[in-house]
Amino acid sequence: MISVITSLTFLLYWTSVLAGENVVTQNPSVAWHLKGETAEMKCSHNKGVAYSQMYWYRQRQGESMEHIVYTRTSSEPEFGSVDKNKFSTVKEIAANGSLTVKDVDTEDSAVYFCAVREHSVTELLHC
Numbered sequence: 001m002i003s004v005i006t007s008l009t010f011l012l013y014w015t016s017v018l019a020g021e022n023v024v025t026q027n028p029s030v031a032w033h034l035k036g037e038t039a040e041m042k043c044s045h046n047k048g049v050a051y052s053q054m055y056w057y058r059q060r061q062g063e064s065m066e067h068i069v070y071t072r073t074s075s076e077p078e079f080g081s082v083d084k085n086k087f088s089t090v091k092e093i094a095a096n097g098s099l100t101v102k103d104v105d106t107e108d109s110a111v112y113f114c115a116v117r118e119h120s121v122t123e124l125l126h127c
Protein backbone atom coordinates (compact mmCIF):
# COMPACT_ATOMS: atom_id res chain seq x y z
CA MET A 1 0.00 0.00 0.00
CA ILE A 2 1.27 3.45 -0.84
CA SER A 3 0.52 6.46 1.26
CA VAL A 4 1.08 10.06 0.41
CA ILE A 5 2.45 12.85 2.48
CA THR A 6 2.16 16.27 1.01
CA SER A 7 3.65 19.31 2.60
CA LEU A 8 3.16 22.85 1.52
CA THR A 9 4.58 26.16 2.40
CA PHE A 10 2.33 27.83 4.87
CA LEU A 11 2.53 31.41 5.94
CA LEU A 12 0.96 31.55 9.31
CA TYR A 13 2.35 34.66 10.82
CA TRP A 14 -0.28 37.20 9.95
CA THR A 15 1.96 40.16 9.28
CA SER A 16 3.82 38.05 6.76
CA VAL A 17 0.58 37.14 5.06
CA LEU A 18 -0.46 40.76 4.90
CA ALA A 19 2.91 41.78 3.57
CA GLY A 20 2.89 38.92 1.09
CA GLU A 21 6.36 37.87 2.10
CA ASN A 22 7.31 34.32 1.39
CA VAL A 23 9.74 33.79 4.20
CA VAL A 24 8.85 30.34 5.43
CA THR A 25 9.85 27.41 3.28
CA GLN A 26 9.15 23.77 3.68
CA ASN A 27 10.94 20.86 2.07
CA PRO A 28 10.10 18.62 0.40
CA SER A 29 6.99 20.22 -1.05
CA VAL A 30 5.55 16.85 -2.01
CA ALA A 31 6.68 13.49 -0.76
CA TRP A 32 5.56 9.98 -1.50
CA HIS A 33 6.41 7.29 0.95
CA LEU A 34 5.93 3.59 1.12
CA LYS A 35 4.13 2.21 4.09
CA GLY A 36 6.53 1.69 6.98
CA GLU A 37 9.01 4.30 5.86
CA THR A 38 10.10 7.34 7.79
CA ALA A 39 9.26 10.75 6.38
CA GLU A 40 11.22 13.82 7.38
CA MET A 41 10.00 17.31 6.59
CA LYS A 42 12.16 20.35 7.01
CA CYS A 43 11.09 23.91 7.47
CA SER A 44 13.23 27.01 7.43
CA HIS A 45 12.71 30.76 7.56
CA ASN A 46 14.65 33.99 7.39
CA LYS A 47 12.65 36.01 9.86
CA GLY A 48 15.45 36.17 12.38
CA VAL A 49 16.49 34.61 15.65
CA ALA A 50 13.49 35.99 17.56
CA TYR A 51 11.32 33.53 15.62
CA SER A 52 12.45 30.58 17.64
CA GLN A 53 9.08 28.86 17.98
CA MET A 54 7.91 26.41 15.36
CA TYR A 55 4.54 24.72 15.10
CA TRP A 56 3.60 21.74 13.01
CA TYR A 57 0.08 20.98 11.84
CA ARG A 58 -1.52 18.45 9.59
CA GLN A 59 -4.71 18.48 7.61
CA ARG A 60 -6.11 15.23 6.39
CA GLN A 61 -8.34 15.40 3.36
CA GLY A 62 -11.81 16.58 4.31
CA GLU A 63 -10.80 17.25 7.90
CA SER A 64 -9.87 20.36 9.79
CA MET A 65 -6.32 21.29 10.67
CA GLU A 66 -4.81 19.53 13.67
CA HIS A 67 -1.97 20.76 15.82
CA ILE A 68 0.79 18.17 16.00
CA VAL A 69 3.53 19.75 18.03
CA TYR A 70 5.02 22.98 19.28
CA THR A 71 8.80 23.19 19.29
CA ARG A 72 11.27 25.70 20.63
CA THR A 73 15.03 25.81 20.62
CA SER A 74 15.07 26.12 24.38
CA SER A 75 12.90 23.25 25.53
CA GLU A 76 11.28 19.91 24.83
CA PRO A 77 8.56 19.62 22.19
CA GLU A 78 4.97 19.87 23.36
CA PHE A 79 2.63 17.59 21.50
CA GLY A 80 -1.02 18.19 20.82
CA SER A 81 -3.61 15.43 20.97
CA VAL A 82 -1.76 13.20 18.55
CA ASP A 83 0.13 9.95 19.00
CA LYS A 84 3.50 11.17 20.32
CA ASN A 85 5.21 7.95 19.32
CA LYS A 86 4.42 8.73 15.71
CA PHE A 87 6.55 11.85 15.53
CA SER A 88 9.93 13.22 16.37
CA THR A 89 11.21 16.75 15.99
CA VAL A 90 14.47 18.61 15.66
CA LYS A 91 14.68 22.22 16.75
CA GLU A 92 18.27 23.24 17.36
CA ILE A 93 18.38 26.73 15.91
CA ALA A 94 15.79 29.45 15.34
CA ALA A 95 16.12 29.39 11.55
CA ASN A 96 14.87 25.88 10.95
CA GLY A 97 13.44 22.67 12.29
CA SER A 98 12.13 19.33 11.18
CA LEU A 99 9.28 16.96 11.77
CA THR A 100 9.66 13.24 11.23
CA VAL A 101 6.70 10.92 10.79
CA LYS A 102 7.64 7.38 11.75
CA ASP A 103 6.26 4.19 10.28
CA VAL A 104 4.22 5.96 7.63
CA ASP A 105 0.77 4.53 7.06
CA THR A 106 -2.38 5.48 5.20
CA GLU A 107 -3.67 7.60 8.05
CA ASP A 108 -0.58 9.81 7.77
CA SER A 109 -1.66 11.01 4.36
CA ALA A 110 -2.16 14.70 4.89
CA VAL A 111 -1.00 18.15 4.07
CA TYR A 112 1.58 19.10 6.69
CA PHE A 113 2.15 22.70 7.66
CA CYS A 114 4.86 24.43 9.54
CA ALA A 115 4.52 27.83 11.11
CA VAL A 116 6.88 30.06 12.99
CA ARG A 117 6.24 32.55 15.73
CA GLU A 118 8.17 35.24 17.46
CA HIS A 119 8.64 34.42 21.11
CA SER A 120 7.16 37.68 22.32
CA VAL A 121 3.97 37.42 20.28
CA THR A 122 1.16 35.98 22.34
CA GLU A 123 -1.76 35.89 19.95
CA LEU A 124 -1.63 34.07 16.70
CA LEU A 125 -3.80 31.63 14.88
CA HIS A 126 -7.03 29.90 15.70
CA CYS A 127 -7.44 26.69 13.80
Ligand SMILES: *[C@@H]1O[C@H](CO)[C@@H](O)[C@H](O)[C@H]1NC(C)=O
Nearest residue numbers: 042043044090093096097098
Ligand atom coordinates in the same frame (compact mmCIF):
# COMPACT_ATOMS: atom_id res chain seq x y z
C1 LIG B 1 19.32 23.89 9.95
O1 LIG B 1 20.34 24.71 9.44
C2 LIG B 1 21.65 24.22 9.76
C3 LIG B 1 22.64 25.27 9.31
O2 LIG B 1 22.42 25.63 7.97
C4 LIG B 1 21.84 22.87 9.11
O3 LIG B 1 23.10 22.37 9.44
C5 LIG B 1 20.78 21.91 9.60
O4 LIG B 1 20.87 20.67 8.94
C6 LIG B 1 19.39 22.49 9.37
N1 LIG B 1 18.41 21.63 10.02
C7 LIG B 1 17.22 21.38 9.46
C8 LIG B 1 16.32 20.55 10.28
O5 LIG B 1 16.88 21.81 8.38
